[in-house]
Amino acid sequence: MSDNRREILIAGGGAAGMMAALAAAGHGAAVTLIEKNEKLGKKLFITGKGRCNVTNAADMDEVFQNVVSNPRFLYSAFSCFDNQALMALLERLGVRLKVERGNRVFPVSDHSSDIIRALERELRRLGVKILLQREVNALVTETLPEDSGRRVTGVRLRDGQVLRGDGVILACGGLSYPSTGSTGDGYRLAAETGHQIRDCVPALVPLEVQETEAASLQGLTLKNVSISLLSGKKCLYQGFGEMLFTHFGVSGPLILSASSYASRMLPQERLKLIIDLKPALTEEQLHKRILREFSQARNRQLKNVISSLYPGKLLPVILSRSGVSPEKQVNEVTKEERSRLVEVTKRFSFTITGTRGYQEAIITQGGVSVRQVDPATMESKLVKSLYFAGEMLDLDALTGGYNLQIAWSTAYLAGSSAASERRKV
Numbered sequence: 001m002s003d004n005r006r007e008i009l010i011a012g013g014g015a016a017g018m019m020a021a022l023a024a025a026g027h028g029a030a031v032t033l034i035e036k037n038e039k040l041g042k043k044l045f046i047t048g049k050g051r052c053n054v055t056n057a058a059d060m061d062e063v064f065q066n067v068v069s070n071p072r073f074l075y076s077a078f079s080c081f082d083n084q085a086l087m088a089l090l091e092r093l094g095v096r097l098k099v100e101r102g103n104r105v106f107p108v109s110d111h112s113s114d115i116i117r118a119l120e121r122e123l124r125r126l127g128v129k130i131l132l133q134r135e136v137n138a139l140v141t142e143t144l145p146e147d148s149g150r151r152v153t154g155v156r157l158r159d160g161q162v163l164r165g166d167g168v169i170l171a172c173g174g175l176s177y178p179s180t181g182s183t184g185d186g187y188r189l190a191a192e193t194g195h196q197i198r199d200c201v202p203a204l205v206p207l208e209v210q211e212t213e214a215a216s217l218q219g220l221t222l223k224n225v226s227i228s229l230l231s232g233k234k235c236l237y238q239g240f241g242e243m244l245f246t247h248f249g250v251s252g253p254l255i256l257s258a259s260s261y262a263s264r265m266l267p268q269e270r271l272k273l274i275i276d277l278k279p280a281l282t283e284e285q286l287h288k289r290i291l292r293e294f295s296q297a298r299n300r301q302l303k304n305v306i307s308s309l310y311p312g313k314l315l316p317v318i319l320s321r322s323g324v325s326p327e328k329q330v331n332e333v334t335k336e337e338r339s340r341l342v343e344v345t346k347r348f349s350f351t352i353t354g355t356r357g358y359q360e361a362i363i364t365q366g367g368v369s370v371r372q373v374d375p376a377t378m379e380s381k382l383v384k385s386l387y388f389a390g391e392m393l394d395l396d397a398l399t400g401g402y403n404l405q406i407a408w409s410t411a412y413l414a415g416s417s418a419a420s421e422r423r424k425v
């Protein structure tokens, strides 16, 4: 090109790749966005069950609290481009937004495709060159003089073509939902240029349990329960909300959050999941509640009297675990048996044996070690002019729009840094 603009190449046309391209082009660079799928934003399309929870509108302190891995690395990225900046940008691009329960932000239309379309329109307006069905297969680097390390000078595509540039941004995503294109290429490209990859595991993912009872509870949703996930005596996660049983174990919002603190230990370790089925009642209050039920029906069978306390599917499991005959008349239930009922209700436990796979994981935990990336620019500390953005970095958060905000913020910073870097001669 004859003009004096920096040429920036971006691998990956997901949330991070598109945002990096917008930022780089917005800062005056000539940008080429390379995506191996036939269209941009394939994963973005399925986010938030097709509604795309684009970010979370909470104040940034709360946003940080929801980041699980390496929150401190994100200070610069979040202060450069935070949730408010993202919302302002989307509104400017014509996407009207709404804030729902838990500060989750969605497009008013409830269509993720509106987000993708708006970003794509802006990419074209800014003159970003979009190459679809082209795959970055290797990075091209050169050794700098006087032992000052290496610099990236371009990328080699799978078809052998080499594209040259002043900077390269890798935004290839992780390993979760591989059908969307996130198949770990970014980790390979980073590792081939000497970067450490922190072990990857599926996270925000359902968990498998040892007890076969879980299968008999399949389909049962528990609302307003609290759970604790323990490794020996150490509590890894505690939360209140909703979960459900499946044919292999447990899932639902509470379990997905818990998995982010457990994945790394599984399957080497067995973890204990303890469900408090009546978190609003102390043990003593639950005793009293059961006695009240008993006093109103002294000659009736236990299973009929306490049925109001548990969902139908759960009752037989509770009674079997408590070792109290369901047919027993309530006036014959001993104090000890009542205590066992209370114990099982307050500590309904399962042994967690593993996580489900990447096909069911919302994110990948692990990735390019943030120690080798400058948090102020997202540039590699090992290879000059090489930048990282999005899920391929060792960053992840809980559900609620935080993971996309990580992608938007790191990508905006990477794109604007790459475009603004002084041109080397």
Ligand SMILES: Cc1cc2nc3c(=O)[nH]c(=O)nc-3n(C[C@H](O)[C@H](O)[C@H](O)COP(=O)(O)OP(=O)(O)OC[C@H]3O[C@@H](n4cnc5c(N)ncnc54)[C@H](O)[C@@H]3O)c2cc1C
Pocket: 011, 012, 013, 014, 015, 016, 017, 034, 035, 036, 037, 040, 041, 042, 043, 044, 046, 047, 048, 049, 052, 053, 054, 055, 134, 135, 136, 137, 171, 172, 173, 174, 176, 177, 180, 181, 182, 183, 185, 186, 361, 362, 363, 389, 390, 391, 392, 400, 401, 402, 403, 404, 405, 407
């Ligand atoms: C089912 C589901 C629902 C989710 N819902 C939400 C939600 O509502 N809110 C939220 O905050 N987060 C959500 N997430 C997480 C969020 O989608 C990701 O954190 C985010 O999309 C990561 O963006 P990314 O651009 O880094 O990676 P990706 O979106 O994975 O994009 C990477 C892109 O790189 C391309 N690519 C890979 N290798 C190459 C290569 N060699 N050459 C060229 N291109 C390549 C891929 O094809 C892909 O398009 C959800 C995830 C899933 C799976």
